[in-house]
Amino acid sequence: MNHVRKQELPFNNKILVFLFKMFIFIIAIPLVFIYVPLRFIARKLSKFILFLIQAIPKFIQAIPEFILVISKFFIRLIDILFPKGKEIREEKREKKRSVKLEHKRNREVKVSEQNKLAKFFANVGEKIVLFLSWLTAFHPYKGDNVIIKYLDTNITGEKVEAQKMRSFIFFLVPALGSFTVFVITPFLMGVFFSFTDWTGLNNGNEVIVGFQNYSTIFSDYLFVYSFIRTTLYSVLNVIVINVVAFSLALVVTQNLKLKNVYRAGFFLPNLIGGLVLGYIWQFVYSNVFPAIGTAIGWESGIFSHSLIGGYASSSEAMGALIAVVAWQYAGYIMMIYIAALQNVPTDLIEASKIDGANAFQRLRTIIFPLVAQAFTIALFLTLVTSFKQFDTVISLTGGGPSALIPEYLAKIMDVPTWSSVNSLDLMTINIYETAFSHYEMGIGQAKAIVFFLILLIVGVAQVTYSQKKEVEL
């Protein structure tokens, strides 16, 4: 087969390079650039500073002695060179001595007062020196650096606490570091950028515009429409998925012969990514359904036209999306319900059978209260994933088909009734489009923050409400 083109080698240097880089990032860089230098610098610096502190006073003390020695040396030299000069000098010296003695006698009274003053200044000077040394973290009497001492007792030293702290940091840094760098930092940046006129092209030259972005998005009928559509979609989706999943779980927990096969089979679509599923269903909706329609001679609704290309109506698109997501997600939620249903004690059900309860009564009075906790979890999961839905929609219709704006919204937002909207323009897609198609990063970020707040409120409200219900049941 010559027409098969040459493949790129799957195993090339890239993997080696990658492993090497991983090694560098995880082990070598923290070790070489953080830990070892810190320890090294701490020890060397503390010793050097200790040396300086001890050496400087000695040096200062040595200066007068040094001058004395040198001057004596020169005096001797002069004496040897000019012997007569010695006699003249000694005469002068004796004169001076006598004068000094007189002066001394006169002063003696004042000296005691002067001593007090000197002591006072010495005290103040000492305190100033202490304060300065505290400021620069050098403790002159203990002969060690306060900061380095702190580091030594708590991080770099050999004490047990220091070792524990070291391992604490070492074990925490990879997870906390990447979490801080790639989640917390962008989140905080995002909060800031939502108040600027960031467009993606003016990086570094953004201007803070206050709440302008937020007021823009709430007067933007596309965003309001997408919020309405997302809410509608989420509510319908949560209902459909949970009803389907719970009935599937009820079916599969019966004493069936192939029940494990059913469980695995219903679960299978959940394994395949939303993007790939979207393409599969786009094919089904655009090609297979119309073909079925022509085959059975019933050409209406989704059976008469393709989902993409502007033929479908907005409600059809919504229905199609919900069907796909329910098909994908019901198996997973079913597994949660199965786990809950298996915990329902069989003797309770037997007893209710003997008491003459029918299937519906059993479901209502025994099973529902006992699986209430599973309902909380399943509702929360489906709600959050519905709000976050992105890849399935992107591959299924790309956010389309476009439709006219609903009349009530046109009235509220005060836009012409012929304004066009995308019927599956969910909030996630709206954010993505705003940022990457219109290059309005600041507005997109503001939308994202609003999206986050909505998600937070909805999630918290749902969980608290369900837990209340749980207690009531």
Place this chain on the structure above:
Amino acid sequence: MNRDKIGLIIIEIFAFLLLVLFFLPFALVILNATKTAVEITTDPLAFAKDAGTFWKNITNIMTSEQIRYWNSFLNSIIITSGSLIAIGIFSGMAAWVLVRTKKRYSHIIFVIFLSGMVIPFQVVMLPLVRLLEAISVNVGIPMKDTYYGVILIYVGFGAPLSVFMFHGFIKSIPMDIEEAAIIDGCSRSQLFFRIILPILKPIFVTLLVLNGLWIWNDYLLPLLVIGMSGDVRTLPLAVANLAGAYIRQWDLLLTSVLLAAIPVVVLFLFAQKFIIKGMTSGAIK
């Protein structure tokens, strides 16, 4: 008794029909992956005229520049497995020291981790892209379109849930084991890697499944961090790239969809028990 049996049989038939309905889309994909583009557009329900078309479609996908199947497949495997191992070990480490260090700051750090669970990716994505560019410009380490960059980002996004789950589990491990190991002369790192990590295995498997499915199927994060035509692009990106280029070439697209779905399905058939257990216990926790 008899009535119950009849009821069971009816339910069995009903479940079987549902199963068939659930598998219909897959069947349609397989059916149409064996046909040429013309055959698909004329009648998507008919069988293929020539079985050799299937092989031809597959070789087309394998040699297609748009999808570069083996390359993308390998990238997906490297990124997924690398991220899984990194997330598991790193967040296990973090959770362990957070549980065992009973100080106020460890509690604060744990709460910070928990807050990460409520942040949706959409809030973070725009600044993240900018941050990655800033890192590559200012620090000189390219983070976009590299294995380690993607893996580190996945560690960041996967850490909250994993740390939370490990945290809950490690609390139940008695301290006696660790004390015994310390008396026997274990260092702190040996203590974690030889004693604690083996005990964490059940949670590790759960996280492997949860994070593995998420990372393998993720589309938006790789789209932003790697790019549609990046060097280390994953399978979903490759499929999206092909779909963007050949939106009407259903034969190629369906074959690529099939090839993208097969690895996970095969893995599921082998590790069904673990996957279902992992997914459910993960959700309930």
